[in-house]
Amino acid sequence: MKLMNTHLHAISVIAEKTIKMDIVIEKKLLETIRPGQFVYIQIGSSSEHMLRRPISIADVDIEKELLTLVYKELGEGTRKLSQLKKGDPLNLLIPCGNGYRIDQLQLSHALLIGGGIGVPPLYYLAKKLVEKGIKVTTIIGFQSKEDVFFEEEFKGLGDCFVTTNDGSYGQQGYVTDSIEKEQPEFDNYFACGPNPMLKAIELKLTDKKGFLSLEERMGCGIGACYACVVPTKDEKGSKKICQDGPVFSAGEVKI
Amino acid sequence: MTLAINLPGLQLKNPIMPASGCFSFGREYSHFYDLSELGAIMIKAATEEKRLGNSTPRVAETKSGMLNAIGLQNPGVLKIIENELPFLGGYDLPVIANIAGSTVEEYENVAKALRQTDLIHAIELNISCPNVKEGGVQFGTVPEVAYEVTRRVKEQASVPVYVKLSPNAADIVAVAQAVESAGADGLTMINTLTGMTIDLHKRRPLLSNKVGGLSGPAIKPVAIRMIYDVYKAVNIPIIGMGGIMTTEDVLEFLMAGASAVAVGTANFQNPMICKELIDDLPTTLKQYGFESIEEAIGSAHR
Incomplete structure (x- = not known):
């Protein structure tokens, strides 16, 4: 993990309050990044925002030396990030967390399940899986039509099904409804999204090996402050989401 | 310019x-710089x-x-002695062990357990944690209670005891004087102030x-303000803390009466x-006309 100063290369709105940022990062560092890892980004340079914001890595372009982040404007900190312009300075801790360790897995078909702002890290994961010759099916769920993003990108990598809670786009319902309907074939699943979604998936796909990426409010971002913990399944201990996670095997922690 | 300062049990x-x-027990930050650069380390409460x-x-x-x-999530004092302190022993770094408890007996037992290690140089007696249901802050807001827990921990401890004061006390000077008379070797101040923030969407306090x-x-x-007042009322050193970001902040704490800062x-x-504060502090001290740390301590009172 490195503490570094860099700058913004491009910024755009890709869905409702959903921002895509390209950040300049040197090739050598980009090559070390695993899908599912995140950056811990400083808001401004004053003392107003004392806590950085964890944002998952959506894509890596080693040739262009660019890192892509996608986040949702949910409060003052992320709103401030969105006001940045090309060339503005950024301070990052990068890369944070463990990520999806796909090199250690034997599989031929992966099911990727994303909910809302849990979708971005699955994109770089899908690219890396396809690179390894693994077939990818993606199910992504959003609140409503205007929240949908990355559908085309995922379709370029395999089958992609979209759900919306209000039915304004794709199938109406939750990602679990789509799993029910499509009955996709897969060896392992990889999920990222809100805790109720992860819990429902874990309960539904009990016969398959899966990996869940969790989110929590963080303090230090490096494992020192114990703010972002999650109890282990036996509730006898806990794991740190920023350091031991954000990716856990299904059944490892109590969501 | 030397930045060195000697306090009870601590050659900083x-x-x-x-x-x-x-800062947990230092491991995570050791990836960013050599921990031996620090004046000392105050480890996570045991x-x-x-x-x-x-x-x-x-x-x-x-x-x-x-x-x-x-x-106060922690693995318990014995695990800390076994698994964390040896790592810190590898550095040229005075270690201040923060201790907490729900009862006076628990404080005594933690202090007693720490007698079995020579890898700590002082104890920080945490009678001011606002985040636990029992113990913590209740020991730090009433002078008589603070006196009693300090006296009993002093009896058990084999190293100097610094008492961490709570800003949530009605009269922090009275608490400071009480723990001084109970034998405290120093004070650390201030712990956090109790507060709350409400999630507008969920219509309830944000923190669980x-x-x-x-x-x-x-x-x-x-x-x-609290260090300024306490400095006038006691004769034991103060380690100051509370929102330090810059070397100017450090100097302000020294001027108010702190001998060191966290x-x-x-x-x-x-x-x-x-590390950045340590590197930049000599320049700031010089800029404001000080030749040494000691000259700056309490200088707002003269």
């Missing part, structure tokens, strides 16, 4: 150290048995500060513990902050 190369709870802490969310950002309610401890630059003026929340925004 410089007056900068990370505050307890913000209780007698392992504690799992509160539910999440445990932190929330507020303007120029943050609220935390970790709830509801109440948290406010830290960061937002509380610095409170810390300065940096907490700022480590989260900038993991390099302690």
